Amino acid sequence: MNMPLNAPPLRRLDATGPDFETQYRALFARMADENAEIDARAADILRDVQSRGDAAVLDCTRRFDRLDVPDMAALEISQAELRAALAAITPEQRSALEVAASRVRRYHERQLQQVGQSWEYRDEDGTLLGQKVTPLDRVGIYVPGGKAAYPSSVLMNAIPAHVAGVQDIIMVVPTPGGERNPLVLAAAAVAGVSRAFAIGGAQAVGALAYGTATVPAVDKIVGPGNAYVAAAKRRVFGICGIDMIAGPSEILVLADGSTPPDWVAMDLFSQAEHDELAQSILLCPDAAYIDAVASAIHRLLPDMPRKAIIEASLAGRGALVQVRDMAQACELANRIAPEHLEISAQDPHQFVPLLKHAGALFLGAYTSESLGDYCAGPNHVLPTSGTARFSSPLGVYDFIKRSSIIEVSAEGAQRLGRIASVLAHGERLTAHARAAEMRLR
Amino acid sequence: MNMPLNAPPLRRLDATGPDFETQYRALFARMADENAEIDARAADILRDVQSRGDAAVLDCTRRFDRLDVPDMAALEISQAELRAALAAITPEQRSALEVAASRVRRYHERQLQQVGQSWEYRDEDGTLLGQKVTPLDRVGIYVPGGKAAYPSSVLMNAIPAHVAGVQDIIMVVPTPGGERNPLVLAAAAVAGVSRAFAIGGAQAVGALAYGTATVPAVDKIVGPGNAYVAAAKRRVFGICGIDMIAGPSEILVLADGSTPPDWVAMDLFSQAEHDELAQSILLCPDAAYIDAVASAIHRLLPDMPRKAIIEASLAGRGALVQVRDMAQACELANRIAPEHLEISAQDPHQFVPLLKHAGALFLGAYTSESLGDYCAGPNHVLPTSGTARFSSPLGVYDFIKRSSIIEVSAEGAQRLGRIASVLAHGERLTAHARAAEMRLR
Numbered sequence: 060m061n062m063p064l065n066a067p068p069l070r071r072l073d074a075t076g077p078d079f080e081t082q083y084r085a086l087f088a089r090m091a092d093e094n095a096e097i098d099a100r101a102a103d104i105l106r107d108v109q110s111r112g113d114a115a116v117l118d119c120t121r122r123f124d125r126l127d128v129p130d131m132a133a134l135e136i137s138q139a140e141l142r143a144a145l146a147a148i149t150p151e152q153r154s155a156l157e158v159a160a161s162r163v164r165r166y167h168e169r170q171l172q173q174v175g176q177s178w179e180y181r182d183e184d185g186t187l188l189g190q191k192v193t194p195l196d197r198v199g200i201y202v203p204g205g206k207a208a209y210p211s212s213v214l215m216n217a218i219p220a221h222v223a224g225v226q227d228i229i230m231v232v233p234t235p236g237g238e239r240n241p242l243v244l245a246a247a248a249v250a251g252v253s254r255a256f257a258i259g260g261a262q263a264v265g266a267l268a269y270g271t272a273t274v275p276a277v278d279k280i281v282g283p284g285n286a287y288v289a290a291a292k293r294r295v296f297g298i299c300g301i302d303m304i305a306g307p308s309e310i311l312v313l314a315d316g317s318t319p320p321d322w323v324a325m326d327l328f329s330q331a332e333h334d335e336l337a338q339s340i341l342l343c344p345d346a347a348y349i350d351a352v353a354s355a356i357h358r359l360l361p362d363m364p365r366k367a368i369i370e371a372s373l374a375g376r377g378a379l380v381q382v383r384d385m386a387q388a389c390e391l392a393n394r395i396a397p398e399h400l401e402i403s404a405q406d407p408h409q410f411v412p413l414l415k416h417a418g419a420l421f422l423g424a425y426t427s428e429s430l431g432d433y434c435a436g437p438n439h440v441l442p443t444s445g446t447a448r449f450s451s452p453l454g455v456y457d458f459i460k461r462s463s464i465i466e467v468s469a470e471g472a473q474r475l476g477r478i479a480s481v482l483a484h485g486e487r488l489t490a491h492a493r494a495a496e497m498r499l500r
Numbered sequence: 501m502n503m504p505l506n507a508p509p510l511r512r513l514d515a516t517g518p519d520f521e522t523q524y525r526a527l528f529a530r531m532a533d534e535n536a537e538i539d540a541r542a543a544d545i546l547r548d549v550q551s552r553g554d555a556a557v558l559d560c561t562r563r564f565d566r567l568d569v570p571d572m573a574a575l576e577i578s579q580a581e582l583r584a585a586l587a588a589i590t591p592e593q594r595s596a597l598e599v600a601a602s603r604v605r606r607y608h609e610r611q612l613q614q615v616g617q618s619w620e621y622r623d624e625d626g627t628l629l630g631q632k633v634t635p636l637d638r639v640g641i642y643v644p645g646g647k648a649a650y651p652s653s654v655l656m657n658a659i660p661a662h663v664a665g666v667q668d669i670i671m672v673v674p675t676p677g678g679e680r681n682p683l684v685l686a687a688a689a690v691a692g693v694s695r696a697f698a699i700g701g702a703q704a705v706g707a708l709a710y711g712t713a714t715v716p717a718v719d720k721i722v723g724p725g726n727a728y729v730a731a732a733k734r735r736v737f738g739i740c741g742i743d744m745i746a747g748p749s750e751i752l753v754l755a756d757g758s759t760p761p762d763w764v765a766m767d768l769f770s771q772a773e774h775d776e777l778a779q780s781i782l783l784c785p786d787a788a789y790i791d792a793v794a795s796a797i798h799r800l801l802p803d804m805p806r807k808a809i810i811e812a813s814l815a816g817r818g819a820l821v822q823v824r825d826m827a828q829a830c831e832l833a834n835r836i837a838p839e840h841l842e843i844s845a846q847d848p849h850q851f852v853p854l855l856k857h858a859g860a861l862f863l864g865a866y867t868s869e870s871l872g873d874y875c876a877g878p879n880h881v882l883p884t885s886g887t888a889r890f891s892s893p894l895g896v897y898d899f900i901k902r903s904s905i906i907e908v909s910a911e912g913a914q915r916l917g918r919i920a921s922v923l924a925h926g927e928r929l930t931a932h933a934r935a936a937e938m939r940l941r
Contacts, residue, residue: 152926154919155918155919155923159923162623166629169619169631173614173615173619174614174615178610182603182606182877186876188877188878191852191861195890207928208927210927211927242927278889293734296734296737296745297744297745297885297887299889299890300887300890303738304738306738321938322935322939325934325935325938326935328931329935331931332930363931363934364930365929369931416634416903417903419903420632420904420906422628422905422906423907423908425908425939426906426907427913427917427920427935427936427939429920429929429932429933430906430908430913430916430917430936432920432924432932433920433923433924433932434919434923435627435906436623436629436906437629437631437905444738446738447901448636448637448740449741449901450901451903454902456615460888460892461893462841462855462861462888463872464852464861464863464878465862465863465872465876465877466848466862467864467866467867467876468866472867472868472871475876476871478595478596478600478874478875479868479873479874481592481596482596482597482600482651482652482875483870483873485651485683486649486651486683487648487805488770488870489773489804490766490769490770490772490804490806490870491770491773491874492870493769493770494763494767494769494869495868497760497763497868498763498865498871
């Protein structure tokens with residue numbers, strides 16, 4: 060069924076108009092706070108997994124994934140099965156996975172070069188100060204499964220962990236009805252996943268956080284999931300680490316009017332097709348170009364297999380916004396702090412210094428977000444919902460941690476001891492002061 | 501009142517004995533999950549602050565801090581007051597604060613050198629890939645106040661933010677009864693705090709997360725607080741960033757028997773004096789040395805001003821553990837993943853490669869933890885409760901974030917487009933595939 064021609068799929072706004080502040084706030088009104096009921100149900104599931112372990116995970120898998128197996132062994136996906144999946148996909152698919160993996164690996168190796176080095180220095184008293192970097196021992200990666208199965212997410216989650224030096228990478232992926240996605244399994248084989256389990260939801264988060272007889276407890280859980288997964292991750296934070304709480308995906312396109320309008324329209328679709336809550340926004344100073352993109356949207360939408368989702372997303376949360384100039388577009392971009400930020404302009408580099416907050420910057424007409432999603436090299440797990448103000452793409456830095464190193468010389472203890480003593484007495488922590496004073500000659 | 505001489509303040513365990521596993525589990529039994537009532541009350545306070553802003557903060561401050569003021573302006577601590585506090589403390593205190601600050605700054609500048617650089621490279625098709633590093637715009641630092649006021653925490657929280665390039669550093673510190681601690685204010689002046697408010701608890705976390713008419717919303721909240729603060733931070737995570745959920749402080753001392761036993765006893769005290777839930781543990785292969793430390797504890801404890809707290813902490817959660825050898829001590833240390841790890845040994849460096857998980861390593865007899873707490877240079881905000889398995893000391897890396905940069909050349913779009921197309925079709929994301937295919941010639 061074609062879209063009704065009179066339907067306005069995408070609102071038009073004018074960033075220079077008097078109503079814009081109100082319109083802006085409506086457009087970016089935060090989703091209602093996490094649903095209290097989802098949170099309570101996730102908490103129940105976590106408690107159950109913590110107390111009953113495998114039995115609870117099996118029960119949940121039966122209920123939520125319609126998958127009834129006698130024991131957890133039946134839910135482990137063996138290395139042999141991962142390798143068999145890799146052997147069974149088409150050569151074209153295999154090559155695409157392998158080239159993508161190698162590009163992702165190379166990019167993340169650059170991150171490791173930067174953050175993976177321990178360092179130390181001595182001060183003038185001979186006191187040694189340093190920072191020791193070590194990889195996490197074991198991590199869990201959550202890969203969405205079922206309706207939407209994302210082999211690319213396997214690569215994006217597992218490869219940075221692998222590059223960081225994590226020894227055990229435990230993948231969980233729900234397989235509703237028991238259907239195991241061959242591309243997901245093949246990607247796990249390519250990315251160096253250590254063990255894989257066909258479990259998902261809050262029960263998988265609980266199994267990874269607490270450990271069960273079958274699923275080993277991990278030190279950190281990464282990867283996006285649905286609202287139950289997000290609620291469960293928030294709750295286990297502290298028992299283990301988590302990467303971030305993922306919200307709906309977003310794209311913001313800054314266009315100067317030089318990119319073919321069809322390309323921009325399709326880039327907006329590629330975000331909108333994820334789900335109805337995804338957000339696609341264009342900022343452009345050129346009204347005629349916005350018209351051209353709007354008409355490309357009308358023309359291209361009817362042929363999209365996911366047109367109902369795209370239309371709902373664009374109508375609900377999308378916008379074509381006319382701005383005064385590209386400088387205003389950059390200001391708005393900083394306020395939005397989008398997950399994906401395309402700068403579809405002839406000289407995109409001039410705007411980079413003006414852009415402070417974004418998960419990833421896609422520069423120039425040829426850089427469609429989808430190239431970044433799959434194979435450019437940088438990670439596609441990015442901060443959403445404005446969290447790019449304070450957080451980063453998933454990276455090697457998520458899979459290492461630092462320990463401070465201090466070795467105070469006998470000499471240094473004389474000088475530092477006096478300072479520590481003064482400050483400790485100021486805080487009325489006498490044992491702290493005495494410990495420093497005892498080292499004075 | 502002296503400690504009764506027959507009181508066994510510190511349990512003795514034998515790590516080579518058959519009961520050790522049971523004893524170990526009892527000693528490290530996780531605290532009961534966060535109190536559901538505290539969590540619910542923190543949630544109520546956050547909701548109130550979110551909806552009523554300043555008025556809610558004023559009400560909470562009246563109730564919880566017994567501080568009744570007419571408006572929020574009365575709770576802002578001006579720059580003039582911070583400077584006046586710095587001018588009014590003793591020259592010895594001022595110098596101690598300034599030397600500590602300069603050492604902390606120098607250490608964190610090394611971190612900035614490592615993580616603060618943006619980078620990029622071009623692949624063989626001319627595609628540009630990179631990572632852009634930017635500081636956070638505005639952060640909130642929570643400084644405990646009241647019974648325990650910690651000027652050193654002001655330095656440790658504010659300086660890394662300042663070094664990272666954060667423009668606005670907003671300090672909150674509760675002042676029960678209205679008493680403003682001069683050393684805390686002086687430390688804020690030294691550390692470059694932009695604005696300070698005499699508020700605390702969940703209400704301060706809410707004010708920083710949501711913003712009020714008076715308190716600006718921040719991008720990240722760091723710093724330890726009580727259980728309400730911890731619960732509130734967990735809840736606002738996602739609205740803004742948080743550093744970590746702080747638990748009670750801990751020290752683990754690995755001793756080969758070469759350090760004066762009094763020094764080790766006092767180091768154990770300096771952790772225990774923080775609060776009754778703090779944990780001080782000694783691992784040592786030498787039974788006679790453990791006896792000597794135990795007797796030093798008995799001898800030194802009666803003179804400590806905080807002896808009741810120390811005794812409760814040692815009796816409740818402390819232990820003197822005899823190990824087979826230092827190698828076993830290192831294994832146990834990795835299992836414990838302590839916040840503070842002292843290696844009080846003659847050649848401490850030999851053990852560093854064996855130690856994977858610790859917030860900070862203190863090497864050698866002269867390196868009392870208290871030197872690190874105040875002025876060695878590294879941060880004293882460290883991961884507690886075993887979270888050193890996956891997290892790091894507070895650092896410059898907490899105050900920057902990264903954006904990926906991708907600029908695909910027309911050439912590169914040909915090769916990457918084909919790969920992205922194959923993978924996108926494999927995920928049934930047709931718009932993603934089409935966006936890539938449109939860029940093919």
